Amino acid sequence: MTSNPDFIFRIYGDNVLECELFIDWLKQNLFSQLKFLEEVGPIDRPILIFEDILKHKILAFHMCPFYGGTKNSIWPNNPLVGIFDEKPDVLLVQVLENDTESKPLLVVEFDDALQAGNQSWQRSKRAINSARSQIPYFYVLPIIGWERDSEGIELKSPRYQNASITFGQLSLSTFYKIPSFQIYKKTPWAAHAKKLGHTLPKGFENFQGIESAIECACYFIRKSIYGESNLIKPNKAVRNIISEMLSVGSTYCDFSETSMPIHKSHPALLDTSSASEYFSKLILDGKNDEKSHYRLDNITAEYFFKNGTTFFKDAQTKTTSLNFRENVIAKLNWKPKATRKQKEMWLDTWGVKIPSNETPDTVILKNKDKIPTTYKEKKSEAALINNRKVFRQIIEKAYPNLSQDILDWIYSNKKSDEPIFFIPLYGYKPTGDSRPDRGLLPALFSLFPRLVTKKNTFVLVYSIHTPPNWEKILNQNSNELWNVIKEFSGLLIVDKTKSGVLIK
Amino acid sequence: MNLDKILQYVPLSHGEHGVDSVIHRVINKNDVLHEAYCNPPGASWSQIVIKDSLSNKYYSWDQIPRVPECAKRPDSIIQYNDGKDIYLLAIESKQKSSDSYKDMAKTLKNFFFGSGSYAGLFKRPAWHYSLDKGKSWTFINNEQHRYWINDKSQKIILYTGFTYAFNPEYYNDLNTFGKDKSYRELNSLLDESHVDFVLGMGWYGRKHNPFVMHTYSDQLSKTKFGMALKVGFVPLEI
Numbered sequence: 001m002t003s004n005p006d007f008i009f010r011i012y013g014d015n016v017l018e019c020e021l022f023i024d025w026l027k028q029n030l031f032s033q034l035k036f037l038e039e040v041g042p043i044d045r046p047i048l049i050f051e052d053i054l055k056h057k058i059l060a061f062h063m064c065p066f067y068g069g070t071k072n073s074i075w076p077n078n079p080l081v082g083i084f085d086e087k088p089d090v091l092l093v094q095v096l097e098n099d100t101e102s103k104p105l106l107v108v109e110f111d112d113a114l115q116a117g118n119q120s121w122q123r124s125k126r127a128i129n130s131a132r133s134q135i136p137y138f139y140v141l142p143i144i145g146w147e148r149d150s151e152g153i154e155l156k157s158p159r160y161q162n163a164s165i166t167f168g169q170l171s172l173s174t175f176y177k178i179p180s181f182q183i184y185k186k187t188p189w190a191a192h193a194k195k196l197g198h199t200l201p202k203g204f205e206n207f208q209g210i211e212s213a214i215e216c217a218c219y220f221i222r223k224s225i226y227g228e229s230n231l232i233k234p235n236k237a238v239r240n241i242i243s244e245m246l247s248v249g250s251t252y253c254d255f256s257e258t259s260m261p262i263h264k265s266h267p268a269l270l271d272t273s274s275a276s277e278y279f280s281k282l283i284l285d286g287k288n289d290e291k292s293h294y295r296l297d298n299i300t301a302e303y304f305f306k307n308g309t310t311f312f313k314d315a316q317t318k319t320t321s322l323n324f325r326e327n328v329i330a331k332l333n334w335k336p337k338a339t340r341k342q343k344e345m346w347l348d349t350w351g352v353k354i355p356s357n358e359t360p361d362t363v364i365l366k367n368k369d370k371i372p373t374t375y376k377e378k379k380s381e382a383a384l385i386n387n388r389k390v391f392r393q394i395i396e397k398a399y400p401n402l403s404q405d406i407l408d409w410i411y412s413n414k415k416s417d418e419p420i421f422f423i424p425l426y427g428y429k430p431t432g433d434s435r436p437d438r439g440l441l442p443a444l445f446s447l448f449p450r451l452v453t454k455k456n457t458f459v460l461v462y463s464i465h466t467p468p469n470w471e472k473i474l475n476q477n478s479n480e481l482w483n484v485i486k487e488f489s490g491l492l493i494v495d496k497t498k499s500g501v502l503i504k
Numbered sequence: 505m506n507l508d509k510i511l512q513y514v515p516l517s518h519g520e521h522g523v524d525s526v527i528h529r530v531i532n533k534n535d536v537l538h539e540a541y542c543n544p545p546g547a548s549w550s551q552i553v554i555k556d557s558l559s560n561k562y563y564s565w566d567q568i569p570r571v572p573e574c575a576k577r578p579d580s581i582i583q584y585n586d587g588k589d590i591y592l593l594a595i596e597s598k599q600k601s602s603d604s605y606k607d608m609a610k611t612l613k614n615f616f617f618g619s620g621s622y623a624g625l626f627k628r629p630a631w632h633y634s635l636d637k638g639k640s641w642t643f644i645n646n647e648q649h650r651y652w653i654n655d656k657s658q659k660i661i662l663y664t665g666f667t668y669a670f671n672p673e674y675y676n677d678l679n680t681f682g683k684d685k686s687y688r689e690l691n692s693l694l695d696e697s698h699v700d701f702v703l704g705m706g707w708y709g710r711k712h713n714p715f716v717m718h719t720y721s722d723q724l725s726k727t728k729f730g731m732a733l734k735v736g737f738v739p740l741e742i
Contacts, residue, residue: 015544016525044525066521074515112550152569188641
């Protein structure tokens with residue numbers, strides 16, 4: 001057996017395969033600058049010994065697979081405690097001299113399949129947990145996927161990246177000044193998509209995210225043991241990753257169902273080279289005050305209203321109440337195909353008058369700060385609402401038994417100067433499953449961390465399948481859907497019971 | 505820092521996950537066996553990769569829909585090629601021996617060959633092939649080529665197996681392990697489950713080193729595949 005190493009790390013993995021994926025990163029010595037020496041210990045939980053080529057030290061990595069959930073870890077230590085609400089695929093800690101463990105040094109998620117539609121919200125909470133605790137987060141996923149028929153035999157259409165998740169991670173990276181990166185993996189589906197003329201990010205064939213991620217991951221490992229001042233920062237690798245994320249974001253933010261007007265006109269996307277440079281410095285140095293207009297996390301209410309679009313939320317008759325559809329969502333939804341009279345009435349509700357020489361469609365563009373405005377064209381999930389007074393009237397009419405303090409939270413003469421970030425949340429499918437909606441609030445917070453504040457976020461849970469005892473579940477803190485509502489919102493109303501609660 | 509001490513940082517339990525981890529690691533360290541699939545608890549569906557005995561290409565099935573009750577997706581698939589013949593061992597892995605069930609062999613086989621309206625793996629298209637054991641993949645344009653596995657010029661021999669952790673799974677002193685009793689249990693499971701391979705696993709000592717006992721049906725035992733499996737697990741035998 002090799003003489004004792006200088007530094008020891010534990011790779012906690014969801015299972016043995018995830019541990020090995022991370023070891024494979026370390027074994028790519030061109031990028032890791034680590035030389036594999038040998039493997040010791042039991043075959044199912046070995047220690048892999050490496051020489052650090054840069055510092056001539058011996059590093060040991062102990063594979064600790066199946067580290068269990070947040071409650072039932074099979075290992076004596078649980079590195080998730082106090083940081084993570086959900087378990088990431090791979091988490092690295094250092095074993096300290098007194099046999100204790102450091103806080104997680106980095107987290108990697110390895111996804112073989114691109115998540116479909118709203119399923120892509122699901123990892124947002126882990127990204128937030130990491131960023132808040134200053135833990136670098138790497139989410140490895142295929143550049144493109146492919147939908148099949150229900151039997152998996154016939155090919156349907158490509159499955160593209162969800163730009164809002166990409167922007168969310170970029171925003172977290174600069175908001176918390178720590179990497180929250182997407183790393184795009186090569187897949188044979190990309191070549192097939194290209195052949196058929198489907199949309200792919202420019203230059204995707206030359207993407208080097210994995211190589212850059214290995215370099216970054218090893219930098220953060222070294223930083224924990226040698227200190228930042230003794231290392232050369234991986235500026236080029238970080239720039240490369242951000243540049244690829246911006247490329248993916250700009251490709252898919254103006255695309256099909258995911259057109260995002262606030263983001264597609266953002267300075268970061270108009271000059272990706274300068275933005276990558278700026279982000280890299282901000283993330284690695286912790287400061288860079290020169291060009292803060294590139295920061296996606298800096299999107300303000302003013303910017304949102306200026307560049308956003310009219311709100312529309314789809315509400316199915318089978319799963320929502322008539323009250324919700326007619327007295328809430330119909331008052332917030334702008335319907336481009338409505339008659340002029342209907343549009344006039346809708347605008348009048350929001351206090352917008354139409355000059356004689358204008359039409360509702362032109363007036364609305366000049367008054368986005370007076371009506372519900374959103375970040376996504378066609379169907380959307382949330383709206384920023386400045387006119388709190390009108391919004392209070394709408395909610396009060398729909399839910400007449402709400403308490404005064406709830407209504408005052410929405411609007412009162414004494415306060416209410418900032419807009420409400422309103423999230424109508426479906427929440428429960430007929431089966432009782434709350435996925436993927438439990439990921440929506442974290443995904444929205446990632447996108448707009450300065451707007452989705454507890455002070456101004458209002459969640460309305462509207463599925464008719466919502467459990468009537470929701471308040472009890474909320475207070476038990478054991479359900480991830482209600483936990484995220486509690487964490488990110490200040491006001492919760494449940495359509496099913498027509499009641500609500502203020503959340504401190 | 506002391507490596508010996510670090511190796512004494514051990515899980516509080518091993519279970520099905522431990523069994524799957526050991527099998528995965530043993531197979532991947534063996535040059536003649538190919539791990540076509542590994543799905544330990546907590547893993548998300550990835551892909552099944554089978555090596556063609558004729559062309560030596562690796563073919564990938566990267567999506568299998570939910571499996572009905574009549575079939576069971578294996579936890580592990582081990583492959584051995586001999587001439588034109590493709591030998592596969594589909595393994596069901598469980599935490600304990602009492603988790604075995606009567607129809608195990610049948611439901612595992614149905615996963616490949618299908619049953620009723622359920623189309624098994626071999627009736628589904630492989631979408632990609634690789635010449636370098638999965639380092640890079642190529643999309644298969646030719647529809648007939650996607651169903652290469654049904655080519656009659658090669659023979660597929662499918663075996664089934666059951667693996668589990670002994671109860672108790674951990675022995676501070678290996679001398680306290682009931683070897684004869686466990687061997688009887690293995691053979692009894694082989695008969696009851698109608699599988700071709702049964703492997704029981706335990707862990708011992710301060711570092712929780714894994715150990716195995718295994719038994720084979722007559723059909724599998726006499727093949728080169730059976731021999732390769734036996735050789736693969738020799739280092740863990742007691």
